[in-house]
Amino acid sequence: MSAVLPLGASLYDRVRRVIPPIEWPTFLDDIEAILALKRERNAVILAHNYQTPEIFHCVADIVGDSLALARQAMSTEADVIVLAGVHFMAETAKLLNPQKTVLIPDLRAGCSLADSITAEDVRLMRQRIPNVPIVTYVNTSAAVKAESDICCTSGNARAVVESLGVPRVIMLPDEYLAKNVAAETDVEILAWKGHCEVHERFAAADVRELRQAHPGLVVLAHPECPPEVVAEADFSGSTAAMSDYVERQKPPRVVLLTECSMSDNVAVKHPEVEFIRPCNLCPHMKRITLANIRAALEENRHVVTIEPEIAQRARLAVERMLAV
Ligand code: SF4
Structure with a gap:
């Protein structure tokens, strides 16, 4: 560790449980450059819970799930927002901050959900099933949000559905989230057939095998997992809810059935908890690196833009959610 500078040494304390000492010097140059660029450009970095620890703990200003990032994006005073996450999150930040420059470090950071x-799918659905409100998960393009009545996240989906005061809603596009919410509410939910390519790979048999291999294991599952996985889990909730659960309950042994970096980021704060880590990587989230965050700030790329007419309608759907 003798090569680590004083700044790097204090930052390294934050991640020493999840980044080996031999890897740390490879991050330092980019981290120091990013910290300087943020000051120069009056920029903030918003990082999703699925970002790698060197981004999440060392350069991000605001971290959290989609809901937290959307809320925090509204209150920032910065001129520039760099979204360390996927494209729909950067669009949401832009919707809520039309006057600010919003950058996504890699345009290929998409999402299977x-x-x-498409917006056309939503228009067709509204024609076929008229007078039923359309609740759209934030994991969608601005064009799809623009066709919706209200947005939701995995953290507030049930509250949003119940806030509408109707017997039936359409919930797009995650079939499993829709089914998992349907299991908790009396509101009838019509689902689309989209899946998250990370969470759909978990199976109920995995949960049973994990419990056998690790006695006393507490299983937390994201609501984008199939309903039979959620049924086998001890708790299901958004990434923020999973993090709060670990904070509150401090289970001796836990598994988070979600994207891999989530366990790393939570484990940093909980040395007393043993994290069992069968996880699935999100290839889209992993497009974001320190190197392309640095390039985004140096070269002002890639600027997120949304057609004003679409932005106006999509913003309404997001703002209705934030008001719930
Ligand atoms: S984890 Fe799933 S929902 Fe999240 S960005 Fe990746 S593919 Fe999309």
Whole structure:
């Protein structure tokens, strides 16, 4: 560790449980450059819970799940927002901050859920099933949000559905989230057939095998997992809810059935908890690196833009959610 500078040494304390000492010097140059660029450009970095620890703990200003990032994006005073996450999150930040520059470090950072549905699909669905409100998960493009009545996240989906005061809603595009919410409410929910390519790979048999191999294991599952996985889990909730659960309950041994970096980021704060880590990587989230965050700030790329007419309608759907 003798090569680590004083700044690096204090930052390294934050991640020493999840980043080996031999890897740390490879991050330092980019981290120091990013910290300087943020000051120069009056920029903030918003990082999703699925970002790698060197981004999440060392350069991000605001971290959290989609809901937290959307809320925090509204209150920032910065001129520039760099979204360390996927494209729909950067669009949401832009919707809520039309005057600010919003950058996404890699345009290929997409999402299988967002790709599962188009604005045209939503228009057709509204024609076929009229007078039923359309609740759209934030993991969608601005064009799809613009066709919706209200947005939701995995953290507030049930509250949003019940806030509408109707017997039946359409919930797009995640079939499993829709079914998991349907199991908790009396509101009838019509689902689309989109899936998250990370969470759909978990199976109920995995949970049973994990419990056998690790006695006393507490299983937390994200609501984008199939309903039979959620049924086998001890708790299901958004990434923020999972993090709060670990904070509150401090289970001696836990598994988070979600994206891999989530366990790393939570484990940093909980040395007393043993994290069992069968996880699935999100290839879209992993497009974001320190190197392309640095390039985004240096070269002002890639600027997120949304057609004003679409932005106006999509913003309404997001703002209705934030008001719930
Ligand atoms: S984890 Fe799933 S929902 Fe999240 S960005 Fe990746 S593919 Fe999309």
